[in-house]
Amino acid sequence: MAKVKEAKNIWLDGKLIPWNDAKIHVLSHSLHYANAVFEGVRAYQTKNGIAIFRLEEHTKRLLNSAKACLIDVPYTLDELIKAQIELIKSNDFKETVYLRPLIFLGYGSMGVSHLGSPTQVALIAWEWGAYMGEEALENGIKVKISSWAKPAPNAMMSKAKASANYFNSQMANHEAITCGYDEALLLDANGFVAEGSGECFFIVRDGAIITPPNDTSLESITQNTVIEIAKNLGYEVKRQKITRDEVYVSDEAFFTGTAAEVTPISNVDGRIIGSGKIGEITKKLQKAYFAAVRGEDEKYLKYLTYCN
Ligand SMILES: Cc1ncc(COP(=O)(O)O)c(C=O)c1O
Incomplete structure (x- = not known):
């Protein structure tokens, strides 16, 4: 809004x-x-x-x-x-x-x-500053698993950042907000986690970082950056399907996106995630992401186009 x-x-x-x-x-x-x-x-x-x-x-x-x-x-x-x-x-x-x-x-x-x-x-x-506000970046957001599913790949084209796809996103986001949450998490037609209304999704379990393959989600540039950062920090990153119950019992969860940057998730459908605050690994990734985009880490200068 x-x-x-x-x-x-x-x-x-x-x-x-x-x-x-x-x-x-x-x-x-x-x-x-x-x-x-x-x-x-x-x-x-x-x-x-x-x-x-x-x-x-x-x-x-x-x-x-x-x-x-x-x-x-x-x-x-x-x-x-x-x-x-x-x-x-x-x-x-x-x-x-x-x-x-x-x-x-x-x-x-x-x-x-x-x-x-x-x-x-x-x-x-x-x-435009923080997509969901500074408070969200620090303390995390409340997420609702949407009653809307991501359209199957034979119904819409999630690889295209097409305006038409955002009707589905808009309905899911509106449902989440009017139910008292901050954002929606959409499952695909088979019940696996797809993505947020405008973000990709990650969980952390037993020290490993897990994010779904882009079967029914956008091929996200921030997801790709965060995976690169995580690997450079020495974390194991798995691209695998995630179920709803895995989300509930995850140690940490967060969204990534150009707008959302790295936004921690503190609660999903009333289940507190981890400590209910930003998780340790999420915090490290968020810090490294901001250093990368602000040109403070040489490794990622390759991604910056200076305008002056
Ligand atoms: C539906 C959806 N998924 C994922 C993302 C994240 O993509 P990116 O990291 O390339 O901004 C976005 C934002 O653009 C989005 O709208």
Whole structure:
């Protein structure tokens, strides 16, 4: 429910324009039939100026999402990377930034078929701190296993960061919040843990870190970073299916995502996880993750694109 903090400029269809001028037609095809794709990227303030974390991977995933969803994109990977850097520079941000590239179908045709609707591309960035608040990062959140299942891979495409997938996420998140929780955890059609409404999921059991394969979840960039960090810290990491009861008896649990960063989970469906506070291993991973994104650990400088 974070209110957007207005910035100076938005990049729309090849041009930087003032924030309030970024308007679209009500007959934009994506608004009606939900075929659009997007990314969530973060840029952090570092001692060498603002830097975007894993920009190339996010932009590649954006173009792959468009390909899977049959959207022709009139820009190359290189052009989109340069445009995102240009956008960040032009806004002169002082805090942590969230960057939202969006590829959607504009005004041109109506009816279910998207053929004949022009592709539009928007790059939007604004200052946005902790996704669920600082308190969540420190003390953990309460999670509800959702009554909504993740769609099976023959129903929707979870590898695409498609706007249409977020109807399922939105219903699950809303259910969790209105029931007094902070976030939802969705199971797949077979009852195994899939992911959160906008995050990947990890547990710790007997010192090993476990996260499910991306069968019905997004191929997450933060999950990949956290696995790399965990291995570098000497932990065993297992990619295996997780059942609901394994979650309840885990020693630690946490969510990862570009927006959620590393958010500890203190309670699932009323079961206290571990000590009910951030777990030891989660704390180490969270600390190392923030060091990586803020350019404080040489090992991960390879993931930073400085914008100055
Ligand atoms: C459904 C879903 N799963 C997982 C993630 C985490 O992906 P990433 O770490 O690439 O941001 C996100 C956030 O983008 C998401 O929306």
